[in-house]
Amino acid sequence: MVKKTGRPGYLQIADELREQIRSGSIAPGEPLPSTAQLAETFGASLSVVKMSVGLLRNEGLVVGQQGKGVFVREDAPPADDIRAELTALRAAVADLTRRLEQLEESASQRIATS
Amino acid sequence: MVKKTGRPGYLQIADELREQIRSGSIAPGEPLPSTAQLAETFGASLSVVKMSVGLLRNEGLVVGQQGKGVFVREDAPPADDIRAELTALRAAVADLTRRLEQLEESASQRIATS
DNA sequence: GTTGCCAACATAGTTAACCTAGTTGGCTTG
DNA sequence: CAAGCCAACTAGGTTAACTATGTTGGCAAC
Incomplete structure (x- = not known):
């Protein structure tokens, strides 16, 4: 299935899958074929x-x-407004990171002193 | 250099490089260290x-x-770049989620055995 | 001095092997 | 019948080996 066009095989397969998803040939919520099946149908290795x-x-x-x-x-x-959403998400992630680091810190101390 | 946070090493390294680029620590037009050098400094394999x-x-x-x-x-x-930002945020959220799940796991164990 | 070769190093792609871990279905055992 | 185990499948991560190909610098031959 993969052709020797100079475009690497893993990109060709990714393109093909992208196209099948875009066209609805594989609908949202549906699973792709398994890795082994894809390898066989594309004539490629598992890797x-x-x-x-x-x-x-x-x-x-x-x-x-x-x-x-x-x-x-x-x-x-x-x-x-994607940009606003991004800003909000950035802030939320930064906040969560700070709180999580605190939690992890106290957790490691508790383990160390037990 | 790579920590065992549950986040895979190749993503940790990608995050780190992304950050060094974003911060200007590696300026536009400049080369990244070679694969071999990166592998050594991060304590990771070439792969x-x-x-x-x-x-x-x-x-x-x-x-x-x-x-x-x-x-x-x-x-x-x-x-x-919104795409890059999204990628970074997605990565951050995934990282936070995993760390939180780890904490929750150890917390429930501590309660169960106390 | 210039030319050409060659070794060392670089990215890039492919494949294979091994390991972890989650899911599922069937079969066995109590 | 029900519980639990187990084999077969799934994705995902890591490492290693090999190939192809491009760049560069040094050295030898002319």
């Missing part, structure tokens, strides 16, 4: 398929569930 | 470093030149 799926995962197009499969995200793009 | 650099390459933060090195993109200041 390159895992790289391809990892790309889509990194892009947020799909989410993986260990033991079950890799599923197409159901999400819809909110598209209101 | 995970290659995965990390591959991520940044995929995100468009850096461009690789075979035989020379991997260079920080001159254009596209990632501070305004």
